[in-house]
Amino acid sequence: MPLNITSAPQGFSAFITNLGIRDNTDDFVFIKSEVPSVADGVFTQSLFAGPSVTISRRNLAGSQAQGIVVISKNANVANGAVGIADAEEILQLVAAETGITAHNLVIASTGVIGRRYPIEKIRAGLSGLGKKLTPADFHAAARGIMTTDTVAKLATRKIGNATLVGIAKGVGMIEPNMATLLTFFFTDAAIPANTLRSIFRPTIDKTFNCLSVDTDTSTSDSAVILANGLAGEVSEQDFAHALQEVAQELVLKIARDAEGATKIIEVTVDSAVNYAQAKKVAKAIVNSPLVKTAVYGADPNWGRVAMAIGKCENEQEINPEQVIIRFDNVKVYPDTLNEENLEQLRQIMSKDQVGIHVSLNIGEAAATVWGCDLSEGYIEINGKYST
Structure with missing residues (x-):
């Protein structure tokens, strides 16, 4: 169901259409704020970052924007000067x-x-x-x-008189490095630029940066926030909490x-020396x-988790x-499993969401990351992606 206009953030308008880039679905989105917004963004660290990343990073240097083109x-990407x-x-x-000025x-x-925009169609x-x-x-x-998403992804929260809405796309080429x-x-909340940055970047790091589907970092990764302030000031703590929940x-x-x-995998590593170590082991x-x-086959082969931890050979404290x-x-x-335990493990691994918990017992830091299982469907989709 469409987001109720009365519950949407104030002052945003949009133009959404198909420009004929690939098929008959919408392929162009422009969202505009009535007024210049406080803004922040983080982007891929890929060496093959596309023009959208380099241009947006430049345009957000002043912590302000009034519109987003998608x-x-x-x-x-990889089209050179053109x-x-x-x-x-x-x-x-x-x-x-x-x-609105282009900057x-x-x-x-x-x-x-590696494919150029159909620029004539876009102009028209x-x-x-x-x-x-x-x-x-x-x-x-x-x-x-x-793109290859099967469902639209949207989340929203109220923060006092203000509203925050987040949208996302992504199902593959996901191992973020920002x-x-x-x-x-x-959002229509009024947030100072420095405050927005201090909330936005750590939130992205502990949510989107903790997501992995296939270990491949996209050339186009972008996370951007616009706060136009039309609903007035809100509690910084409440805003940070809402942003964390939406993300x-x-x-x-x-x-x-x-x-x-077919399943979500949630991995929590605790009792680590520091957050970086916990996250590294969880990502492994x-x-x-x-x-x-x-996980896909509900095979209780838990030793594969031990193997993955062992790959973190530079973490000598473990x-x-x-x-x-x-x-x-x-x-x-370190317990020895009997047949009853193995059957319990099969049942756990048959769930829609499988939780794996590792305690390193060498410190007090923890991290949680999210991913998914690997099925024949991944090969089917990506073996035919460009055709």
């Missing part, structure tokens, strides 16, 4: 139609790498954009940024919709193809004799 089904020129032209076209716009692009499709804006339909926007995939947040809800929706996935587990396939491994509440190491 093109799906084409990443516009790719940069095409992206800049699109922002200039939107700027001319809306009266006050953010652009994101996702889809096939953007003609008259300024007169086609309507109150922002964030559900439609979430659908418009999809944010992940594409995710955008819009985590989107992360779980992505994990559930991941390419070929959730990224292991052998762990993923064991002592296998101190480690405890659990699946939900069933301890699998």
